[in-house]
Amino acid sequence: MARESDYGVNDLGLKIATVNGTGSASANGLLLQALFRMGIPVSGKNVFPSNIQGLPTWYEIRVNKDGYTARSPDFQLAIAMNPESYARDIEEVVSGGWILYDNTRELDDEFRRDDVTFLGIPLADMCVEHFQGSRIRILMKNITYVGALVALLDIDMDVVKGMLQEKFASKQHLMDANFAAIELGYKYALEHFDCPLPIRLEAMDKTKDCVMVTGNAAAALGCVYAGATVGAWYPITPATSVMDGFTEYCRRFRVDPDTGKNNFCILQAEDELAAAGMVIGAGWMGARAFSPTAGPGISLMSEFIGLAYYAEVPCVFFNIQRTGPSTGMPTRTQQGDLMLCAYASHGDTKHIVLFPADPKECFEFSVQAFDLAERFQTPTFVVSDLDIGMNDWMIPKLEWDDSFVPDRGKVLAADELEKVENFHRYLDLDGDHITARTLPGVHPKGAYFTRGSGHDKYGRYTEDSDAYVEVMDRILAKVESAADHVPAPEIFETDGGKSVGVVSVGGCHWAVLEARDALAAEGIEIDYLRIRGFPFSQAVEQFLEDHGTVIVIEQNRDEQLKNLILLETSCAKEKLQSVRYYGGQPLSKVHVIEGVTPFLTREPMEVSQ
Amino acid sequence: MSYIKKPAARHPKLKVNSLGLTIRDYEGSMSTLCAGCGHDSVTAALVQAFFELEVEPHRLAKLSGIGCSSKTPAYFVSEAHGFNAVHGRMPAVAAGANAAHRDLLYVGISGDGDSLSIGLGQFCHAIRRNVNMLYVLENNGVYGLTKGQFSASADIGSTSKGGMANQQRPIDPVNMALSLGATFVARSFSGDKDQLIPILKAGLSHSGFAFVDVISPCVTFNDHQGSTKSYAHTRSHMHEVIETDFVPLRTEITTEYSEGSVQGITMHDGSVVKFHKIADEYDPTDRRAVLDYLADVGSRGEIATGLLYLEETGVDMHGFENTVDGPLVEIPFADLCPGSKGLEEVQKEWR
Numbered sequence: 001m002a003r004e005s006d007y008g009v010n011d012l013g014l015k016i017a018t019v020n021g022t023g024s025a026s027a028n029g030l031l032l033q034a035l036f037r038m039g040i041p042v043s044g045k046n047v048f049p050s051n052i053q054g055l056p057t058w059y060e061i062r063v064n065k066d067g068y069t070a071r072s073p074d075f076q077l078a079i080a081m082n083p084e085s086y087a088r089d090i091e092e093v094v095s096g097g098w099i100l101y102d103n104t105r106e107l108d109d110e111f112r113r114d115d116v117t118f119l120g121i122p123l124a125d126m127c128v129e130h131f132q133g134s135r136i137r138i139l140m141k142n143i144t145y146v147g148a149l150v151a152l153l154d155i156d157m158d159v160v161k162g163m164l165q166e167k168f169a170s171k172q173h174l175m176d177a178n179f180a181a182i183e184l185g186y187k188y189a190l191e192h193f194d195c196p197l198p199i200r201l202e203a204m205d206k207t208k209d210c211v212m213v214t215g216n217a218a219a220a221l222g223c224v225y226a227g228a229t230v231g232a233w234y235p236i237t238p239a240t241s242v243m244d245g246f247t248e249y250c251r252r253f254r255v256d257p258d259t260g261k262n263n264f265c266i267l268q269a270e271d272e273l274a275a276a277g278m279v280i281g282a283g284w285m286g287a288r289a290f291s292p293t294a295g296p297g298i299s300l301m302s303e304f305i306g307l308a309y310y311a312e313v314p315c316v317f318f319n320i321q322r323t324g325p326s327t328g329m330p331t332r333t334q335q336g337d338l339m340l341c342a343y344a345s346h347g348d349t350k351h352i353v354l355f356p357a358d359p360k361e362c363f364e365f366s367v368q369a370f371d372l373a374e375r376f377q378t379p380t381f382v383v384s385d386l387d388i389g390m391n392d393w394m395i396p397k398l399e400w401d402d403s404f405v406p407d408r409g410k411v412l413a414a415d416e417l418e419k420v421e422n423f424h425r426y427l428d429l430d431g432d433h434i435t436a437r438t439l440p441g442v443h444p445k446g447a448y449f450t451r452g453s454g455h456d457k458y459g460r461y462t463e464d465s466d467a468y469v470e471v472m473d474r475i476l477a478k479v480e481s482a483a484d485h486v487p488a489p490e491i492f493e494t495d496g497g498k499s500v501g502v503v504s505v506g507g508c509h510w511a512v513l514e515a516r517d518a519l520a521a522e523g524i525e526i527d528y529l530r531i532r533g534f535p536f537s538q539a540v541e542q543f544l545e546d547h548g549t550v551i552v553i554e555q556n557r558d559e560q561l562k563n564l565i566l567l568e569t570s571c572a573k574e575k576l577q578s579v580r581y582y583g584g585q586p587l588s589k590v591h592v593i594e595g596v597t598p599f600l601t602r603e604p605m606e607v608s609q
Numbered sequence: 610m611s612y613i614k615k616p617a618a619r620h621p622k623l624k625v626n627s628l629g630l631t632i633r634d635y636e637g638s639m640s641t642l643c644a645g646c647g648h649d650s651v652t653a654a655l656v657q658a659f660f661e662l663e664v665e666p667h668r669l670a671k672l673s674g675i676g677c678s679s680k681t682p683a684y685f686v687s688e689a690h691g692f693n694a695v696h697g698r699m700p701a702v703a704a705g706a707n708a709a710h711r712d713l714l715y716v717g718i719s720g721d722g723d724s725l726s727i728g729l730g731q732f733c734h735a736i737r738r739n740v741n742m743l744y745v746l747e748n749n750g751v752y753g754l755t756k757g758q759f760s761a762s763a764d765i766g767s768t769s770k771g772g773m774a775n776q777q778r779p780i781d782p783v784n785m786a787l788s789l790g791a792t793f794v795a796r797s798f799s800g801d802k803d804q805l806i807p808i809l810k811a812g813l814s815h816s817g818f819a820f821v822d823v824i825s826p827c828v829t830f831n832d833h834q835g836s837t838k839s840y841a842h843t844r845s846h847m848h849e850v851i852e853t854d855f856v857p858l859r860t861e862i863t864t865e866y867s868e869g870s871v872q873g874i875t876m877h878d879g880s881v882v883k884f885h886k887i888a889d890e891y892d893p894t895d896r897r898a899v900l901d902y903l904a905d906v907g908s909r910g911e912i913a914t915g916l917l918y919l920e921e922t923g924v925d926m927h928g929f930e931n932t933v934d935g936p937l938v939e940i941p942f943a944d945l946c947p948g949s950k951g952l953e954e955v956q957k958e959w960r
Binding site: 036211212213225256259274276281283285286289303307397400402406440442444451453 | 682688689690691693700703704706707710733926931938940944945946947949951
């Protein structure tokens with residue numbers, strides 16, 4: 001639905017529609033990075049097909065001087081490079097907006113709109129004329145539209161050229177071609193259009209303490225910083241880039257300079273079942289080990305997860321959620337695995353889960369997950385999603401405290417074992433529900449049998465009711481005691497009454513914050529709590545208790561977070577309302593405002609775009 | 610099963626190995642398998658092999674999946690760390706464990722249900738990955754704990770206890786291991802200790818995935834007439850292809866090899882496997898010839914046994930992954946974490 005455009009400097013939604021496999025990703029990345037380097041808050045969302053070449057793909061760039069980076073469905077400008085998706089791409093531009101397209105082949109009348117401005121550039125013809133070879137012509141078409149945008153939006157040309165120089169420093173012919181293409185588009189736009197457009201950009205200084213990174217790269221780096229040495233995985237969208245990142249950073253930081261050998265081992269498993277088994281095997285030996293996957297992978301790993309839970313083997317799983325159920329929409333985002341991760345496996349199980357909202361937290365929670373897994377000797381999940389994991393996010397620079405010492409939990413060393421008379425793996429000696437473990441190869445007294453079958457507190461096989469229950473109860477108490485150790489919820493409170501509170505999780509955060517500000521500007525103030533860890537802490541319980549109505553905002557159909565709250569807190573069902581969006585796109589302010597308005601005590605507000 | 614607890618007392622004249630341990634120190638808890646179960650004989654052979662090889666108990670990691678066979682790691686080397694994984698998935702746990710700690714000795718015990726049905730994929734990939742471990746498949750053609758269903762290794766025509774004949778083709782793990790490039794492939798019989806023990810010792814010394822298929826009859830569900838995995842059938846149809854001697858590193862090698870009948874292969878750890886050829890034309894280092902030979906033996910309804918194939922120069926998982934020579938678990942955190950300086954460096958590229 002087209003909406004009126006607000007013209008303003010550094011406030012822009014840009015949608016680039018191309019065909020996948022044509023090299024547009026690097027052009028779009030170049031554009032995003034250029035804006036970031038101009039100091040303007042910016043975010044990029046890649047909306048791509050599960051395909052290698054030939055299907056429609058989109059890249060959305062949001063520029064926002066106030067720093068809002070959630071997805072916005074308002075596009076003032078579309079770069080329509082794919083005739084197959086013209087209808088949809090042109091329709092999505094707000095009234096008063098602009099559409100840049102390749103008029104080598106003129107647009108059919110059916111696509112014309114009177115309330116937008118069409119900017120035709122014969123990109124294909126220009127590239128055929130200026131470049132040799134079909135592949136380079138296709139690639140340079142993308143760079144040419146970037147050149148046109150430099151003129152149309154008043155992007156700093158020096159920044160763009162500087163980036164091309166960095167990127168192609170060792171490939172002179174590509175640098176020449178890119179420079180030529182940028183100039184081509186730039187000159188054409190200057191000569192044919194009234195540049196810059198009213199939606200122009202202007203350098204700011206709002207990104208200097210920031211970096212631009214994907215959540216998966218940050219999570220991978222977190223694994224390196226946590227000291228993980230074994231990674232096992234099966235390739236799956238959208239989690240693959242976690243292991244790609246881990247591989248890259250390990251090659252950089254973890255190759256022994258003397259021998260050229262690796263201080264890490266990455267195993268590409270035959271399936272996710274094996275990946276989980278490998279991680280558990282490595283965890284049993286005392287290595288920090290992890291597996292990145294998505295929902296289908298967690299489904300397959302579930303049997304093993306139950307073993308690790310019951311046998312109390314530390315291990316870390318990253319679930320980069322995608323749209324389910326089944327294969328679902330593998331290249332779209334969702335928060336559909338909240339329940340799955342909280343209780344993965346048959347029988348009574350409950351797991352520690354961390355919910356990052358951006359790449360900064362992906363890094364931090366990744367490190368923390370290994371500490372929690374080892375401290376509580378249990379599977380620990382970092383539940384991210386495709387939007388956080390694969391898209392470029394502007395985040396405050398990451399920091400690292402060099403005095404950090406990993407929490408390895410209760411692990412008995414050889415000298416400690418020497419002193420004990422008898423070691424019993426599951427015997428709680430100090431009442432904190434966590435029992436000491438030993439690592440294979442350390443000392444003969446440390447030997448025990450790790451098993452997923454019934455065992456008593458001495459680690460012996462059992463089919464005895466009381467002995468079984470005793471261990472199960474301790475494990476529950478142990479995992480529940482992690483509530484005070486998982487990341488605390490982030491709470492945004494207002495001075496005004498405590499009638500309505502919003503609870504959300506993960507990547508919903510940015511849309512919720514933006515919506516909350518918009519509502520506050522209309523005089524409607526709401527408290528907001530973002531859950532960052534499971535089991536829920538007392539702070540979550542308190543927030544629920546303090547508010548008459550609690551609206552739970554999440555990205556799945558079945559109100560999974562709401563149901564998790566009902567199951568795990570004393571909150572009354574009547575208090576909880578639900579706002580859900582599960583169409584596969586990242587959440588936007590519009591979803592939130594439209595969703596919460598009916599529950600607000602005041603008159604419903606009109607959603608302003 | 611036996612209900613008598615083993616006495617703790619030891620005979621004063623029990624032989625002691627160089628670690629000061631007797632064979633009793635390599636035993637585990639009392640077996641709960643049926644009296645006469647082939648698996649208990651395999652356990653006894655393993656105990657003997659560990660004792661003779663002077664394995665430090667706590668440097669041994671013993672793993673299994675689910676099933677009768679997978680119970681057996683509890684019955685040997687109490688002072689070794691054990692891991693009873695989920696059904697068919699022991700190879701993955703072994704691979705991950707070995708990735709983290711390459712200096713331990715790994716022994717995996719599996720069965721035909723565990724390795725050839727539910728865990729067939731993991732079995733194959735452990736071979737491809739060449740995980741450095743001894744992998745023993747206690748093969749009885751039947752599911753015991755669930756009361757006698759055919760397994761994937763049951764031969765065509767072999768009958769169940771109730772008289773039903775199996776119609777589906779069996780999966781031959783030896784053939785499969787050879788086809789997949791396993792570097793150590795053996796088949797033996799739980800009732801032939803003399804053959805089994807040297808094979809197990811050679812497997813423990815092998816650098817890479819050492820696969821030993823052991824026909825290990827199920828006395829309760831598959832030891833009747835009509836079964837091709839019974840004691841009687843196995844004894845009468847065993848065709849020993851090659852005889853194996855294992856000469857540990859510490860032993861002075863004095864025996865002369867008479868050309869043609871004895872072949873010696875030096876293992877990675879310096880010990881020697883000596884093959885005494887029964888069939889002159891048999892070459893345990895020629896994979897294609899071995900496959901052909903076994904096909905002939907199999908077509909006659911005979912069960913080829915012995916250390917059938919050995920290649921000591923294969924690249925194992927750590928070779929593929931180029932990991933450091935020592936265990937990953939022993940690398941200090943300071944060497945793993947790039948610190949604030951590294952973070953600064955990485956983030957320059959995120960601008």
